[in-house]
Amino acid sequence: MNAPVPLFNILLVEDERADAHLVKVAFVENHILADLHHVVDGREALEFLRCQGPHFANSSRPDLILLDLNMPRMDGRECLAELKKDSALCDIPVVVLTTSEGERDVVASYNLGAAGYITKPMDVVQFMSVIRDMGNYWFALVRLPEHKKPGTPN
Numbered sequence: 001m002n003a004p005v006p007l008f009n010i011l012l013v014e015d016e017r018a019d020a021h022l023v024k025v026a027f028v029e030n031h032i033l034a035d036l037h038h039v040v041d042g043r044e045a046l047e048f049l050r051c052q053g054p055h056f057a058n059s060s061r062p063d064l065i066l067l068d069l070n071m072p073r074m075d076g077r078e079c080l081a082e083l084k085k086d087s088a089l090c091d092i093p094v095v096v097l098t099t100s101e102g103e104r105d106v107v108a109s110y111n112l113g114a115a116g117y118i119t120k121p122m123d124v125v126q127f128m129s130v131i132r133d134m135g136n137y138w139f140a141l142v143r144l145p146e147h148k149k150p151g152t153p154n
């Protein structure tokens with residue numbers, strides 16, 4: 001029997017390895033069919049999205065970005081602002097996935113163009129449930145735009 005083909009392409013921008021692993025496990029446990037790509041900060045996210053550097057030359061455009069706020073080098077706020085200024089990237093939905101419960105962070109994220117804001121629960125069972133609900137919303141209810149792949153006819 002062949003493995004199911006991933007339906008969605010997701011970029012996870014997360015500096016904490018344990019949190020990134022938990023997101024990956026939650027995708028598998030919740031049967032979310034997606035190619036989940038992981039980078040550790042905003043700079044790497046922009047390199048991935050712009051297909052820059054030797055590691056990202058063949059990266060594919062994500063359907064959704066999951067973005068942590070508090071990261072080294074370039075944090076999520078800076079990355080989100082940069083994404084939304086870039087005409088080639090600004091239409092990719094970005095969901096902030098962070099431990100911050102601060103109202104200032106929520107408001108700032110939406111003001112910068114976030115499509116959603118999710119606070120990571122500390123409890124693993126609740127975390128799995130949050131990822132399941134997010135997957136149901138973004139991949140079952142919401143219609144995401146189809147993007148023409150480079151080199152394909154109209």
